[in-house]
Amino acid sequence: MSPLEPLWAALATAGFAALFGLRLREAPVAAAVGALGWAIAAPIAAATGSTPVADLAGAVVVGLAAEIIAVLRKRPASVYIACGIIPLVPGAGMYYTMLQYSRGLNLEAQETGISTLAAAGAIAAGIAISGAMARIFSLRRIAGRRRPTPLRRRSDGTEAPGGSPKEAATSRRR
Amino acid sequence: MSDRQTKIDPEEILLLAADAARVALESGAETYRAEETATAIATAMGGAEAECYATPTGVTLSFMGGDGRVRTILRRIKRRSMNLERVALVSALSRSIVSGDIEIADAATELGRIESRRALGPLASSTAAAVGAGFFSMLFGGAWNDAIVAAAVGAFVSRLPPVLAARRIADFLASLAAAAAGTLLCLAAREAGISSSADATIIGVLMLLVPGIAVTNAIRDTIAGDLVAGVARGADAFMSAAAIAAGAGLSYWLWGLVAGGPG
Numbered sequence: 001m002s003p004l005e006p007l008w009a010a011l012a013t014a015g016f017a018a019l020f021g022l023r024l025r026e027a028p029v030a031a032a033v034g035a036l037g038w039a040i041a042a043p044i045a046a047a048t049g050s051t052p053v054a055d056l057a058g059a060v061v062v063g064l065a066a067e068i069i070a071v072l073r074k075r076p077a078s079v080y081i082a083c084g085i086i087p088l089v090p091g092a093g094m095y096y097t098m099l100q101y102s103r104g105l106n107l108e109a110q111e112t113g114i115s116t117l118a119a120a121g122a123i124a125a126g127i128a129i130s131g132a133m134a135r136i137f138s139l140r141r142i143a144g145r146r147r148p149t150p151l152r153r154r155s156d157g158t159e160a161p162g163g164s165p166k167e168a169a170t171s172r173r174r
Numbered sequence: 175m176s177d178r179q180t181k182i183d184p185e186e187i188l189l190l191a192a193d194a195a196r197v198a199l200e201s202g203a204e205t206y207r208a209e210e211t212a213t214a215i216a217t218a219m220g221g222a223e224a225e226c227y228a229t230p231t232g233v234t235l236s237f238m239g240g241d242g243r244v245r246t247i248l249r250r251i252k253r254r255s256m257n258l259e260r261v262a263l264v265s266a267l268s269r270s271i272v273s274g275d276i277e278i279a280d281a282a283t284e285l286g287r288i289e290s291r292r293a294l295g296p297l298a299s300s301t302a303a304a305v306g307a308g309f310f311s312m313l314f315g316g317a318w319n320d321a322i323v324a325a326a327v328g329a330f331v332s333r334l335p336p337v338l339a340a341r342r343i344a345d346f347l348a349s350l351a352a353a354a355a356g357t358l359l360c361l362a363a364r365e366a367g368i369s370s371s372a373d374a375t376i377i378g379v380l381m382l383l384v385p386g387i388a389v390t391n392a393i394r395d396t397i398a399g400d401l402v403a404g405v406a407r408g409a410d411a412f413m414s415a416a417a418i419a420a421g422a423g424l425s426y427w428l429w430g431l432v433a434g435g436p437g
Contacts, residue, residue: 009309019302022259075266086387087313091377094418095373099373101419102423128397
């Protein structure tokens with residue numbers, strides 16, 4: 001990996017962050033996440049020769065970084081994830097698959113296509129893993145975010161009249 | 175504050191919650207986030223029970239108000255475009271509704287303001303696309319001249335899908351046309367000797383069109399158990415990938431006919 005590559009990844013990510021409507025002062029943060037993902041994935045891809053494994057590792061790191069930044073900046077993690085995984089997205093793989101098909105190299109195209117799909121799956125799996133890790137290590141955020149139907153809380157901390165909404169609902173039904 | 179439940183019209187709560195989910199989905203939020211936003215808003219505003227079912231093409235919210243009546247609303251989603259700032263703002267709005275910091279009328283006004291937030295103007299979005307395409311081409315082994323060609327072509331190509339969409343051209347055809355135009359321009363630039371690598375410039379340009387986020391979100395939705403949404407997003411991503419491949423392939427074929435040999 002050329003030492004400049006993370007820089008190109010950062011600048012490309014910043015361009016995409018702006019394109020995705022992120023406000024400009026958040027772009028450097030998104031760019032740093034994108035560069036981090038590339039700096040993790042590129043050496044692993046070079047060492048192992050496996051793009052999916054490298055993308056998995058890169059995506060886990062991108063996801064964790066995004067979860068941490070999300071807590072610090074009080075914004076959803078997915079905002080930083082969407083930008084940060086951009087350098088990992090197998091656009092080149094899709095292009096080479098198409099190129100090989102159009103040149104009649106069907107076997108090679110199938111191979112590239114499957115590896116491209118695997119890379120996309122690996123990125124998604126990496127994000128899911130980092131999300132799960134964030135939830136395991138932060139119980140407070142489970143309470144705040146993942147409860148399907150949260151109980152009503154008053155701003156002054158008292159419960160709503162009639163107990164919890166669920167109980168109120170049941171009693172009304174009877 | 176304590177009689178918030180009795181004062182608010184349940185229909186207003188229903189509309190606000192469903193519209194918040196709709197805006198989130200239209201801006202590219204994950205399915206689970208949109209569903210949680212709607213149920214959290216509805217229950218925080220005084221609903222006894224709320225269930226939301228979201229897919230990329232519509233939101234259904236069923237809600238029992240303080241009076242014990244069940245109401246349901248359906249919101250159709252027809253246009254989807256990535257706008258991360260809106261996703262973040264809707265999420266912040268729902269958090270302040272849940273914590274009781276904002277009244278329903280203000281929340282509805284705020285949601286309207288979030289929804290009317292314009293994406294980047296044509297010039298700014300072309301600039302962003304040029305930066306993205308140019309540096310991607312360097313990331314994939316392009317030299318400076320390749321990056322400049324990719325940036326110029328990318329700035330032009332990124333305008334095509336929105337312009338065609340405004341003329342009610344289907345997304346599939348818009349992606350196909352954009353990919354074909356981008357590939358053709360990159361091949362021409364290589365032929366004219368401006369750029370040295372056709373592959374690096376074309377990859378940079380096509381990255382702007384490739385549904386990378388859509389593919390990833392489709393798989394993430396499926397992993398999260400939102401199976402219908404995952405399959406729908408997957409179909410969407412597959413169609414636009416097919417369109418881009420077809421467009422780029424078409425240009426290569428045309429180029430072969432005219433210039434006598436593939437790139």
